[in-house]
Amino acid sequence: MRPALALCLILLPAAAFAEEEDRGLSLMERGAQMFMEGILKEMEPAIDEFAGLADQMGPALKNFAQEMGSRLGAILEEVEDWSVYEAPEILPNGDIIIRRKPDTPEQSPEEAPQIDL
Template sequence: MRRLILALCLALAAGPLAAQTGAPEDAPKDGGDLREGADLLEEGARRLLRGLLSEMEPALDEMGRAFTEMRPVLEDLAEMIGDIRNYHAPEKLPNGDIILRRKMPEPALPDLPEGEEIEI
C-alpha cells in the first residue's frame, strides 16, 4: 500500500514539474536540466507502477478465475432474485444471519363497473 501511495505521489508531482512555464535564473536557457529531471521522475513513476502491477498480476488472475467459476452460480442467483427493487435492504440478525425481505406487492385496485366514478 505504501508503494501505491508513493507511486501516486510521484505521478502527481511529475505533472506540475512538466507544466512549469518559467525557468529559474540559474537554469540553462533551453531548460534541458529541468526537462531531463522531469523525464527521470516520470520514468521512475512509470517503473514503480509497472512493478506494482506485476506484483498484483497473479492475484488479479486468480480473482478472474474465481469469478469465472462463480459465474453460473451468480447467474442462477440473479434469476431467482429477479428485480432487486422487489426487496428491502438487507438486515443482519443478532445471530449473524443476513436476510433479504421481499416487499409485499400493493393490493390491486378493484375494477369499477363502467360508468361508475370514485368521489374524491
C-alpha cells in the first residue's frame, strides 16, 4: 500500500502541473499574473483619486486652452530654446514672469525680437 501512496503523491503534482499547462499558463506565468493583479489592487485607490482629480480639473483646463491656446501658440513660435529659461514665477501682483537662466548668453539688441505689449 505504501508504494501506491508514494505513486499517488508523485503523480498528483504532475497532474496539477499538466492541468495548468493545458489551460495555457505555466506556473511562472500564473505567478506573474497574480503579482500584477496584486499591484493593480494596491494601486486602485490612487488611480481612482487621479481620475477624480482629472474630472475636477478637466473643465478648467479646457477653458484655459480655449482662451489662451492661440496666444500660447504665438509664444511657442517665438521661443527657439526653452532650456535657457527658468520655470515661470508668479509675482504677488499676479504677473507671471519667465526669466532667462543666468548662465546663458544674452541676445544682442539687433537679434532680440520686438514684442508689442
